[in-house]
Amino acid sequence: MATDHSRIAARFMISPAVLLLLGWMIVPLSMTLYFSFLDYNLLSPGMEEWIGFMNYEYFLTDPAFFAALGNTFLLVAGVLVITITGGVALALLLDQPMWGQGIVRILVIAPFFVMPTVSALVWKNMFMNPVNGLFAHAAKAMGLAPFDFFAHAPLFSIIMIVAWQWLPFATLILLTVLQSLDKEQLEAAKMDGARKMSRFVHIILPHMSRAITVVILIQTIFLLSIFAEILVTTNGGPGYASTNITYLVYAQSLLQFDVGGGSAGGIVAVVLANIVAIFLMRMIGKNLEA
C-alpha cells in the first residue's frame, strides 16, 4: 500500500463507506442541533418557535447539570479504576496454572453476557435490597443493621453494578496480553535479580500498558452513556444523586416533554464526549507509537 496509485485507489474504495457513515451521523446530529434552538414542547404541539440559545442557557445553568456532570465523571472514573485494577489482578491469577482453569475462565467472562437491565435488577433485588437482599441477610447475620444501598449510596451502588459488568471485559483483554508476554523476558528478569514485585512493575505492567489504554478508551466510550442501570435502579435519584448527563437528557426531553431542552443537553453531551475523546486519542496515540 505504498505507491501513490494504490493509495488513491484505496481512498476511492473506502469512500462509499465513509459517505454512508457521515450521512448516518450528520442527519440526526443536524436535526438535534436544529431542535436545540427551538422552544419545542410535546405538550403544546405546533407551537415551536425559534428561541436562540435559551435552551442552552437553561440547561447549563440548571444545578442538575453540574450534579450530573460530576456524577458522570465519578461513574466513569470509578468504574475504570475498579475494572483496571481488578482486571489486572484477575488476569494475573487466571494466568497461573491451576485445576479447572477452563471452567474458571468461562465463569469470569459470564457477567459480560448478561444484559445491563437484567444485571442491574438482579443486583437491586437480590443483593442490595435492604429487606430481602443477600447483603442485608449477611449484615443481619453478623448483627449489623442492613444498609439501604440505593437510598444512601446510590452512585456508589451503580458504580459497583457497572464495574461488575465490565470487569470481565478488562480481564479478558488483559489476560490475552499477559499470555503474549515472552516467557524468556521474565526469566531474564529473574536472572537479573528482579523479585516478583519488580518483575510486575518493570516487565509485566509496561507490557500491558497498551492494552490498558485500549481498555480505558473502549470502556470510557460506553461508560459515558450508561443509562439502563440508572433507569431500572434509582431513576437518577434520590434528587439528582445518581443522575448522569445521559439520564438528565432523557429526563429533560421525555419526562418533561421538552424536546428543545433535551436536544440542547444532547449537544452539550456530544461536545463533552468529544473533548474526552480528544484526550483519550492523544493518550492512545502516544502509547501506540512506542
Next chain:
Amino acid sequence: MGSITLENVTKSFGDVEVIPPLNLEINEGEFVVFVGPSGCGKSTLLRLIAGLEDVSSGSIAIDREDATSIRPARRGLAMVFQSYALYPHMSVRKNIAFPLKMAGLEQADIDKKVDAAANILNLSDYIDRKPGQLSGGQRQRVAIGRAIVREPKAFLFDEPLSNLDAALRVNMRLEISELHQDLKTTMVYVTHDQVEAMTMADKIVVLRAGVIEQVGSPLELYRKPANKFVAGFIGSPNMNFLSGEAAQKHGAHTIGVRPEHLACSRESGMWKGTVGVAEHLGSDTFLYVTLNDGSNFTVRSDGNVDLNHGDTVYLSAEPENIYRFDENEQAIG
C-alpha cells in the same frame, strides 16, 4: 571463581526423563560448549545450571558450594537467551542497567558500569535506542552487555548466534571468544552447530538424548572420538561410514573415514566409485562419490583435482586415519 559441578543430576518433565543421571565438572575460567542435535536436552541442562528449572534429583555446586535450591539471581550466573530477551520498552541503557538497578547500586556506579560495558561492546552510539530499533547483531550485544555488567561467576549462552546471518555469526563468534580471553570468566555455551563448538571451546561436551557421549578438547574429539555418534557429529563435512565386508577387512563392524583423509586416484585404490557431484571451490574440491556397494562418500581434496560428474574414481586412506567401531558403535583401539 566460577567452577560448576553437576553430580547425578536428573531432570524429568512428568514421566519423561529428559536428563538421565549426569555428572559434569566445569573448571574455573573454562569455555565449555554443550553440543548435540536439537532436542537432546542442552537447553534443559543449561537452565538447570541457571536455576530456571529445578533438578529432579542430584545436586549442583557453584564454586564448591551447594547451589541446588538457590534461586537464579543468587547463583551469580548471567544468561544470554536465544531470543535475547531484551526488555522492549526500555532503552539500551536501561536494559543494561536493569540488573544493577535490581541489585540496588548507586545511580553514579550504574552509569559508570553501563558506559564501560557499552564501550567494550561498541554500543555507545545506540545507547538511547529501544531494542526494536536495533539490528540482530546489536541486540545480541545488548544482551551480552546486560550479562557482563553483573560481573557474574559464569556466563551461560543458549544458542546465542542462531538468529544471526552467516557473516555476522562468524563475527560474533570471534567477539565472544575475545570476550572470554579478556574476562577469563567461565563460559558455558550451548549450540547445535559443531563448527561453533570446535572453534570456540576449551572443552566440548557432546550430548545425545540427555546422555554425555564424550567430553574433551576439540582436537581430542576430532582425533579420538569415543564412538560412532561423536565421530559423525564432530568434523565438517561429516565422517563417511562403511559397514559390512569392507569393514570386516579391518576387523570392525563399521569403519569411518573423514572426507579430508581420503585420497583419490583414477587408477587404483581401496574403494571404487563414481563421482556424482563435484564442487570446485578453488581452494578445495568437494566430491560426492557413490561407491560400488551403494554407499555415499564425501571427499575433500585440493583445488587442483580434475574430476567431474560420471568419472570413475578410486579412494583410499592411510590406515591410521581409518576409525574402527564395534557393533555397539564404540570405538575400537
